[in-house]
Amino acid sequence: MKLQALHPGEWLGMLGGGQLGRMAVHAAQALGYRVAVIDPDKHSPAGAAADEHLQAGYDDAHALSQLASRCAAASTEFENVPASSLERLAQDIDVAPAGAAVAVCQDRAAEKAQFAKAGVPCAPHAVLRTAADCAAVDAALLPGILKTARMGYDGKGQRRVADAAELTSAFAELGNVPCVLEALLPLAAELSVIVARGRDGQIVSLPVQRNWHVGGILATTAVPASGIAPALQVQAQQQAQAIAAAFEYVGVLCIEFFVLQDGRLLANEMAPRPHNSGHYSIDACSHSQFELQVRAMAQLPLPQPRLHSPAFMLNLLGDLWFDAQGQRREPDWSAVLALPGAHLHLYGKTDPRPGRKMGHLTVTGASADEARAQALQAAQVLGLPQDGLV
Incomplete structure (x- = not known):
């Protein structure tokens, strides 16, 4: 497959205005590209460094259209951007990574399945979607770490659980949302x-x-x-x-x-x-x-x-x-x-x-x-x- 390289001076798009986006903007500019960033925060780190900051939500249809019309390719600087926004952009421009890949990384259960598909071992675990799942969990997974399937990072959305009673309590504390229980390992x-x-x-x-x-x-x-x-x-x-x-x-x-x-x-x-x-x-x-x-x-x-x-x-x-x-x-x-x-x-x-x-x-x-x-x-x-x- 022969690549169609973008020329310096062309525009790249970024969903997300945090520090990862900021450092990506600097790298793109060093190679001669211009960058447009979508982020709702007018003081976002990446927005301040970008050539253009579109102050809007990541699912804002008008901002996505603007980005697609200006940029030749786009990316995201964090995994919790809506995968649907990346898919919308991909209708008109190259997007890396693809929305489908980001969607996998947004869900710990999907991640575990992807590891298995690649033949890479991960910790023994169970996907828990209801309180009944908690009650039926394999005792070999306890003590363990209960993690929300989505939106967890930097230790957020996690609880250590020693036994079945703590598991049930922690599942409720986390909002009864789908979770992954991983065995606590040495x-x-x-x-x-x-x-x-x-x-x-x-x-x-x-x-x-x-x-x-x-x-x-x-x-x-x-x-x-x-x-x-x-x-x-x-x-x-x-x-x-x-x-x-x-x-x-x-x-x-x-x-x-x-x-x-x-x-x-x-x-x-x-x-x-x-x-x-x-x-x-x-x-x-x-x-x-x-x-x-x-x-x-x-x-x-x-x-x-x-x-x-x-x-x-x-x-x-x-x-x-x-x-x-x-x-x-x-x-x-x-x-x-x-x-x-x-x-x-x-x-x-x-x-x-x-x-x-x-x-x-x-x-x-x-x-x-x-x-x-x-x-x-x-x-x-x-x-x-x-x-x-x-």
Whole structure:
């Protein structure tokens, strides 16, 4: 299949105005494209960076028509955009990823089915749609983690349940909506793999990333993936590519994996977009996840990314903007930027709130040990969690 590459100067569209969209806009503009963003927030990070911001809902028919008439291709920066909006755009322009693929990623039950289709193992689980399903659940799945099938992210929409009584209670607390119950497993590590796949089937992947979460939100990513056997890393990349190929995905896709204490690798979730754990690629790789997304949209070649610098990425949440007494303050950016290899990325959000992603810090070094030492200093200066650093 011969690709019909879009020429610099043409327009690309983005549904969603968050930080992922903002970084994708920057990558597109660096390659010479212009970008139009649909987002209802007039202060959205991506809207502020875009060449045009259409302030409207993601299902606004007029805004979608405007985007389709102006742009040659479009994408989304988060999975909860209506899949029907992507399908509407696809009637007139190229869309990557397709609405059908995004719809799979919006539903944890559909995700599990997609893993099975690709021959990739995941955690033992059950789909629960009613209270009766809870009562009939296999006892082998308890204790477990109950997750809403839709709209859950960053630890939201989840409850740990120890027994059948807690399961019934948690199902009610989550609104009696369809859920997935996963068996609680003995974890040794969490990994993610980001792949990019073109319309011609070409597929490349970033290095395997090791992740640490605090309160259900990503805190630290290390690349190379420290403490993970090379053979297991190859397996993770192969499985991520198999998942993408199984539903002919186009664009950037992130697969999150669990490594169990017995060494098994299980797929956990997937995201149809660039991912928080891949932000380090802007500063540490020959090609970032955002450039790969733009290339897939524009039907450009997908080069194999090369890690040129070991890196640690630290998430910067809104908590940093408040002292122990809850008073607003500005983090000591000068002290952080004095550290060799520190790359600060703030997303242009003016309203810091606890748990809100305000930016990230990538620390690169000549070696993993050097990057870790500098990242630890940065974490100490800012009062960040030191998970993965000590």
